[in-house]
Structure formats: structure tokens, C-alpha cells
Amino acid sequence: MSTQAAAPAAVPGAQNAGGTPVIEVRGVEFAYEKGGQALSGVNFTVREGEFLGLIGPNGGGKTTLLKIVLGLLVPQKGSVLVLGRDPRALGADRRLIGYVPQDSGVRKHFPATVLDVVLMGTYSSLGLFRRPGAKEREAALAAIRHVGMEGLEGRMAGGLSGGQQQRVAIARALVARPKLLLLDEPTSGLDTGGQAQLFDLLERLRKEYGLTVVMVSHDVTALAHFAEHLACLNKSLHWHDRSELISEEVLRKVYACELDAFFIKHREHLQEFHGDHAPAGHAHGPHCDHDHGHDHGHGH
Amino acid sequence: MDYLLTPFHYEYMQKAIAVSAVIGAVCGMLSCFVTLKGWSLMGDALSHAIVPGVALAYLLGLPFALGAFVSGLAAALLMGWVKARTPIREDAVIGMVFTTFFAAGVLLISIFPSNISLKTIVFGNILGIADSDIQQMLIIAAVTMLVIGLKWKDLLLFAFDPHQARAVGLNPTLLNVMLLTLLAATSVAALQTVGACLVVAMLVTPGATAYLLTDRFGKMMALAIAMGTLTAAVGAYLSYFLNGSTGGCIVVLQTACFMLALFFAPKHGIVASRVKGRAKVQQLQALQPRAERTSEPA
Numbered sequence: 001m002s003t004q005a006a007a008p009a010a011v012p013g014a015q016n017a018g019g020t021p022v023i024e025v026r027g028v029e030f031a032y033e034k035g036g037q038a039l040s041g042v043n044f045t046v047r048e049g050e051f052l053g054l055i056g057p058n059g060g061g062k063t064t065l066l067k068i069v070l071g072l073l074v075p076q077k078g079s080v081l082v083l084g085r086d087p088r089a090l091g092a093d094r095r096l097i098g099y100v101p102q103d104s105g106v107r108k109h110f111p112a113t114v115l116d117v118v119l120m121g122t123y124s125s126l127g128l129f130r131r132p133g134a135k136e137r138e139a140a141l142a143a144i145r146h147v148g149m150e151g152l153e154g155r156m157a158g159g160l161s162g163g164q165q166q167r168v169a170i171a172r173a174l175v176a177r178p179k180l181l182l183l184d185e186p187t188s189g190l191d192t193g194g195q196a197q198l199f200d201l202l203e204r205l206r207k208e209y210g211l212t213v214v215m216v217s218h219d220v221t222a223l224a225h226f227a228e229h230l231a232c233l234n235k236s237l238h239w240h241d242r243s244e245l246i247s248e249e250v251l252r253k254v255y256a257c258e259l260d261a262f263f264i265k266h267r268e269h270l271q272e273f274h275g276d277h278a279p280a281g282h283a284h285g286p287h288c289d290h291d292h293g294h295d296h297g298h299g300h
Numbered sequence: 301m302d303y304l305l306t307p308f309h310y311e312y313m314q315k316a317i318a319v320s321a322v323i324g325a326v327c328g329m330l331s332c333f334v335t336l337k338g339w340s341l342m343g344d345a346l347s348h349a350i351v352p353g354v355a356l357a358y359l360l361g362l363p364f365a366l367g368a369f370v371s372g373l374a375a376a377l378l379m380g381w382v383k384a385r386t387p388i389r390e391d392a393v394i395g396m397v398f399t400t401f402f403a404a405g406v407l408l409i410s411i412f413p414s415n416i417s418l419k420t421i422v423f424g425n426i427l428g429i430a431d432s433d434i435q436q437m438l439i440i441a442a443v444t445m446l447v448i449g450l451k452w453k454d455l456l457l458f459a460f461d462p463h464q465a466r467a468v469g470l471n472p473t474l475l476n477v478m479l480l481t482l483l484a485a486t487s488v489a490a491l492q493t494v495g496a497c498l499v500v501a502m503l504v505t506p507g508a509t510a511y512l513l514t515d516r517f518g519k520m521m522a523l524a525i526a527m528g529t530l531t532a533a534v535g536a537y538l539s540y541f542l543n544g545s546t547g548g549c550i551v552v553l554q555t556a557c558f559m560l561a562l563f564f565a566p567k568h569g570i571v572a573s574r575v576k577g578r579a580k581v582q583q584l585q586a587l588q589p590r591a592e593r594t595s596e597p598a
Binding site for chain 2: 070072095101102109112113116117124128131169172
């Protein structure tokens with residue numbers, strides 16, 4: 001059964017032209033001991049430099065899938081290869097997977113500056129006896145520059161805004177020079193301006209470094225803009241290439257997973273926020289209105 | 301002058317001051333992680349939970365560190381077990397388990413009198429410390445310092461962001477167990493200095509004080525260690541003149557340091573915030589007339 005599913009033609013994303021596969025998920029089944037089936041028959045491939053948006057209802061298995069890719073959970077069936085290897089056996093190369101956790105909320109007075117936090121990204125490559133030195137400092141400052149936080153490296157991390165903290169978390173992931181960046185709902189704590197900045201940043205990193213990005217988000221609109229592929233996860237995975245994502249009609253049709261309360265609620269939320277930029281407005285292409293985040297346009 | 305040096309003329313006082321200083325340093329070191337991780341209650345719990353182990357070890361003639369370690373671990377496991385199986389909140393579980401262990405220890409000591417008295421365990425007795433106990437303490441102190449020295453990066457990341465720690469391949473369960481073990485071991489070491497009741501003060505106050513004084517982890521660690529060492533040594537020294545409890549002296553000194561920091565810390569102190577608040581009010585007052593003036597034409 002799983003061998004059939006593993007046939008290249010049947011695997012979403014596998015037939016896409018382009019770089020080497022970064023994530024290969026084949027016939028993955030996962031069930032929690034108590035919570036029942038979380039993932040079933042999940043197949044997909046993400047290639048170098050691609051941007052996969054992962055959406056789906058709460059409890060649909062998004063975070064579970066991320067954890068499997070990180071090697072923190074082991075599927076009962078199927079196989080997962082990250083950079084051609086078992087994610088659990090990456091060893092020191094684990095640094096090649098950057099991870100931005102869902103809640104990067106820092107306690108307000110934690111005694112760590114932005115630089116300290118970003119330096120934490122180098123810890124895993126330092127080993128037991130070394131402290132971060134000049135080399136690590138330089139790399140951390142470079143990462144801070146990349147996320148547009150230069151000049152703030154001496155600020156207390158806990159005193160930053162949600163968007164800035166998100167950037168620090170990304171810088172912390174980048175400082176280890178990852179090939180793959182996994183982000184778990186990074187936009188949830190951001191206002192629309194912060195979201196637009198985040199997507200711009202990811203776009204730049206992808207172009208400059210060929211970074212592969214997988215982002216879990218509820219923000220279908222933004223993902224439809226920036227992600228090359230969208231996958232909707234509700235136990236099973238439904239894959240959509242971006243070319244299909246042209247109208248709400250199509251969105252509706254291709255989301256084979258149930259449009260449950262979450263989606264309906266989310267659409268209302270989007271319309272409320274974006275006004276005339278509602279999903280149908282995305283028909284004119286992926287980069288049509290970057291400014292939707294900077295300015296709601298409600299005041300006119 | 302001679303009067304001030306009298307404590308140093310007695311070997312038992314020299315030992316007491318030196319041993320207290322070492323324990324103070326180790327506790328200060330660990331107190332940073334206890335403060336940042338929010339584990340003060342856990343520290344309190346462990347320091348009481350080791351009592352039955354210490355009592356049993358003395359009864360059986362085993363090294364007391366071994367007994368303490370086993371009983372501390374048993375308490376931690378029991379807390380985890382109860383928490384996983386009931387909807388009771390963690391603080392209630394911790395409160396119940398550690399008092400139960402402490403009660404068992406008190407009972408054991410009172411039923412089977414041995415060469416260790418209840419008073420020694422509960423309030424400490426650094427002046428009467430045996431050389432074999434000093435040895436055990438020094439070993440515990442050395443191991444704790446070594447582990448923290450090697451693992452501080454992991455522990456810091458774990459305290460800062462457990463999700464990220466997991467994602468970079470650290471094992472949170474292992475780190476938890478490690479911190480618990482260090483806490484239990486340090487509690488054992490501090491037991492004879494300040495006693496089971498006051499151990500938690502040494503495991504929290506230096507870290508909490510340093511937290512008020514600095515925004516950097518490295519400095520916080522240095523301050524907490526310095527404070528732990530000094531207050532323990534000076535407390536032991538002063539207790540000679542006061543002819544009072546060494547543990548009480550040390551903890552009161554630590555609290556005094558904390559109060560000083562609370563009021564006079566440059567950034568987070570009460571005085572500093574008052575001054576800042578007043579400056580802001582003055583600023584606003586200075587702005588107000590101008591604001592009124594500009595609003596007049598409108």
C-alpha cells in the first residue's frame with residue numbers, strides 16, 4: 001500500500017522540477033497513544049528553495065507533522081527523509097534544520113539581550129567546552145542584520161514587540177546556517193504590518209540563500225501570496241500548487257478537507273481585515289499587493 | 301582586633317566558615333537556574349523531601365548523600381506520577397508530597413534515635429560537622445560545579461525556551477532530571493549548614509537578588525555566586541559572636557542583601573523606579589504649559 005503511495009508520480013511535489021529534495025515524506029501514519037490517529041497516508045516532497053505553506057484546522061496534525069520532520073516524533077508507518085537522511089540521525093547536522101517555535105514569547109525580564117538570544121542558536125554547534133567566541137558573535141550580528149534588527153542587539157529580548165521577537169527567533173535559527181526553516185504559526189502574534197515584513201524577509205532569504213521554508217499558518221491569504229505550494233492538513237494531506245490558488249471559488253474547491261468552523265471564521269476575519277483585498281482579489285498574481293499589510297486602506 | 305579574629309583561632313570555626321562559603325557558592329550558582337526556571341517551590345520541596353533519606357542513611361550507616369539522593373528522586377517521581385494521574389494542580393501536588401516525605405523523616409528520626417538529632421537535620425549544625433561529611437559535601441559541590449560548568453548553555457536555553465531546546469536536539473526530560481538531581485544534591489550539601497528548613501533560601505535568594513541587579517545572565521551568575529559565598533562565610537563568622545544559629549545568620553544576611561537590591565538596584569529597584577516616575581511626571585508637567593499654549597489658538 002505504502003509502496004504504491006511512494007510511486008513518484010503519486011507524490012505531491014515530487015514531480016516538480018528544481019533542486020534536490022529537502023523533505024521527502026512517504027506514506028506517513030502517526031497516532032498518539034491517547035489521542036488517536038493524527039496523520040494518515042501523508043505524502044509530499046519539498047525541494048530546495050521552495051516555500052510550502054501548511055494550513056488546516058486545529059488538531060489537523062500540522063504541529064505533529066513538523067515534529068516528525070524535526071525528528072522529535074517517529075511515525076508508526078512510512079518514511080521521512082530530511083536532506084536525504086533520517087531526521088533522528090542527523091546528529092550535528094541537526095543545525096541544518098532551523099526551527100521557529102509557535103510561542104517565542106520571552107519572559108519580560110529574562111536576563112538576555114537580543115545578541116544573547118541569537119547566540120543561543122550557536123550553542124548546539126559549540127560542544128561541551130566552548131563558549132560562544134568572536135566568530136559566533138560575528139555570525140550572530142550578521143543574522144541580526146539579515147532580519148533587519150541591526151542596532152537592537154543590545155536590547156533586552158523580553159522587552160521587544162511580538163514582531164521583533166519573531167525576528168529574533170528567526171535570526172537565532174539562521175545563525176546556525178540552516179538549509180531548511182520550519183516556522184510554526186509565526187504570524188499569529190503579529191499585526192498585518194509585521195506579517196508583511198516577515199513574508200518579505202522569508203522571500204529574501206529564499207532568494208539569497210536558497211533556503212527552503214515550511215510554514216504552518218492560519219493566514220491563508222498571506223500564504224496564498226508567498227508560498228509556492230499549499231498543503232492542507234486534516235489528518236490526510238491535500239496538496240495544491242500555487243497556480244491553482246486563484247480565487248476563493250477555487251480555494252473552496254481544492255480544499256478537499258472540510259471547510260469547518262475554523263475556515264469560515266477565518267474568512268470573516270480576513271474580510272474584516274483586508275476589506276477589498278479579500279481572497280478573490282489575489283487573482284492577479286502572487287506579488288500583487290505587498291502593501292496589504294502596511295496599510296489597511298480602511299481610512300479612505 | 302584580636303577580638304574580631306577569635307573565630308579563626310578555633311579549627312571548628314575555620315572549617316565552618318570555609319565549608320559554608322563553598323556551599324554558598326554552589327547554591328548561588330544553582331539559584332540562578334532556580335529563579336529563571338521558576339523552581340523555587342520545587343527547591344523547597346526537594347530540600348524537605350531528602351530528610352527521610354538522610355535519616356535512613358544514618359540508621360543504616362550509609363553515606364547520607366546517597367540516602368538523600370534516593371529519597372529526593374523518589375519524591376520527584378511521586379510528584380510526577382500523581383500529577384499525571386489527577387487533575388490536581390502542580391503546586392498542591394508538590395505541597396502534599398514534600399510534607400509527606402518530611403513527616404516520614406521526622407517520624408523516622410523520632411522513633412529510631414541515632415547519632416543524628418532532628419534539630420541537626422531541620423536547622424543544621426555546621427559547627428559539629430564531621431570530616432567525612434565535609435568530604436561528601438566537597439564532592440557534591442565539585443560535581444555540581446562541573447556539571448553546570450559544562451552544561452550551562454543547555455540549561456540556559458532550556459530555561460529560556462524549552463521548545464527551541466527540544467528542536468535543537470536537547471532532551472528536556474534529561475535536563476529536568478539533571479536539574480532535579482543537582483537541586484537534591486545541593487540541598488544535601490546545604491543541609492548541615494543551614495538545615496532542611498532554610499535550604500530553599502540559599503537556593504533562591506542569591507539568584508533573585510542578582511536578577512534585580514543585572515540584565516545579563518553572566519553577571520547574574522557571578523553576582524549570585526559572590527553573594528552566596530560572602531553571605532555564607534560572613535554569616536558563619538557572625539554566628540560565633542551572636543552565639544546563634546549559623547543557618548539563621550546566613551539567611552538573614554541574604555535577605556538583607558535582597559532588601560538592599562530591592563530598594564537600591566540601579567534599574568529594577570524601588571528607588572530607581574520612583575526617581576524615574578518622578579522624572580516622567582516632571583517632564584509631563586514641563587510639557588503641559590506649552591501644550592496649553594499651543595491649544596489656545598485652536
